[in-house]
Amino acid sequence: MVMKNLMGNDPIAIRLGSLSKVFGRRKRQVRAVHDVNLEVKAGQVYGFLGPNGAGKSTTIRMIMDLVRPSQGSVHLFGENVYTHHQVLQKVGALVEGALFYPFLTGRQNLAVLARTGDVYDEKRIERLLAQVKLTEQADRPVKGYSTGMKQRLGLAAALLNDPDLVILDEPTNGLDPAGIQEMRGFIRKLVDEHNKTVFLSSHMLGEVEQVCDRVAIIHHGQILQEGAVADLLAARNQLRIEAAPLDRAEALLSGEWTVTADGRWLELTANREEAPRIVQRLAANNVAVYQVRTQRQSLEAFFLEVTQAAEVTGG
Numbered sequence: 251m252v253m254k255n256l257m258g259n260d261p262i263a264i265r266l267g268s269l270s271k272v273f274g275r276r277k278r279q280v281r282a283v284h285d286v287n288l289e290v291k292a293g294q295v296y297g298f299l300g301p302n303g304a305g306k307s308t309t310i311r312m313i314m315d316l317v318r319p320s321q322g323s324v325h326l327f328g329e330n331v332y333t334h335h336q337v338l339q340k341v342g343a344l345v346e347g348a349l350f351y352p353f354l355t356g357r358q359n360l361a362v363l364a365r366t367g368d369v370y371d372e373k374r375i376e377r378l379l380a381q382v383k384l385t386e387q388a389d390r391p392v393k394g395y396s397t398g399m400k401q402r403l404g405l406a407a408a409l410l411n412d413p414d415l416v417i418l419d420e421p422t423n424g425l426d427p428a429g430i431q432e433m434r435g436f437i438r439k440l441v442d443e444h445n446k447t448v449f450l451s452s453h454m455l456g457e458v459e460q461v462c463d464r465v466a467i468i469h470h471g472q473i474l475q476e477g478a479v480a481d482l483l484a485a486r487n488q489l490r491i492e493a494a495p496l497d498r499a500e501a502l503l504s505g506e507w508t509v510t511a512d513g514r515w516l517e518l519t520a521n522r523e524e525a526p527r528i529v530q531r532l533a534a535n536n537v538a539v540y541q542v543r544t545q546r547q548s549l550e551a552f553f554l555e556v557t558q559a560a561e562v563t564g565g
């Protein structure tokens with residue numbers, strides 16, 4: 251029994267080692283996920299970001315053992331998923347297009363799922379319905395639910411077995427701004443108040459910036475960047491400089507930075523520490539500097555920069 255209690259308490263909730271998946275064979279091969287290495291520490295919201303087709307759902311399916319990798323390993327709380335299947339009991343997931351019985355009510359759907367998973371507990375179902383704010387709609391057939399209500403029911407379903415790790419594939423897909431904000435609140439609470447770990451995927455970066463502690467950016471099946479959201483963004487500033495003559499200013503800076511001219515303004519992305527040096531160089535070369543504005547780069551802009559750089563270099 252002691253062994254059992256010690257088992258699966260690794261502080262690393264998810265560890266992916268050289269995870270790869272190739273679909274199809276020969277000429278029809280699709281390299282969906284390529285050599286992904288990732289560690290997700292327990293107790294945080296981890297964002298898995300990438301455009302459509304990047305390989306997010308395939309990775310999540312491999313984590314859940316719904317798809318077997320072509321190569322590599324998945325460990326959850328220190329256990330190999332493929333040899334220690336029972337570790338999946340600690341996981342709750344909302345995968346793409348959660349399916350419910352349309353003619354059953356929300357409450358009935360949860361009951362069916364709970365019984366199937368052998369975790370039926372009426373009080374728990376009521377608590378979960380309240381948690382995702384569906385108590386009042388619980389007796390309506392799911393076929394009449396909005397996308398947001400179905401997503402919230404999906405979240406409740408993912409929590410039925412009181413999982414330590416909650417995996418959400420595009421949880422804000424199809425939600426309106428109010429629904430997105432609400433989902434964000436639910437997700438943060440799971441980590442901040444219920445000590446869970448959340449791994450979520452998204453292609454909507456602006457939304458994720460506010461809820462995730464850490465993110466990995468995946469593109470064409472490969473991780474391009476990984477880090478704490480704050481660290482990834484702290485160093486990146488969007489600099490707008492009003493200067494004249496603008497063409498001389500542009501020529502002075504374009505060797506070291508990627509500069510675009512916009513009216514009387516130059517725009518460039520630079521580290522905060524570089525700003526004084528930029529202004530100095532302009533002034534020393536008889537360029538008049540009227541204004542300098544800095545703006546923290548959004549994760550969205552950062553993401554575009556990272557993925558576009560990968561396109562150019564063929565990564």
Ligand SMILES: Nc1ncnc2c1ncn2[C@@H]1O[C@H](COP(=O)(O)OP(=O)(O)O)[C@@H](O)[C@H]1O
Pocket residue numbers: 273274280281282300301302303304305306307308309
């Ligand atoms: N079962 C499958 N058979 C063949 N190709 C697949 C399959 N599932 C996904 N793919 C391909 O793998 C790539 C990654 O897909 P996916 O993991 O769904 O990306 P994402 O979830 O990031 O949008 C895409 O090119 C997709 O077409």
Ligand SMILES: [Mg+2]
Pocket residue numbers: 306307308346419420
């Ligand atoms: Mg997907």
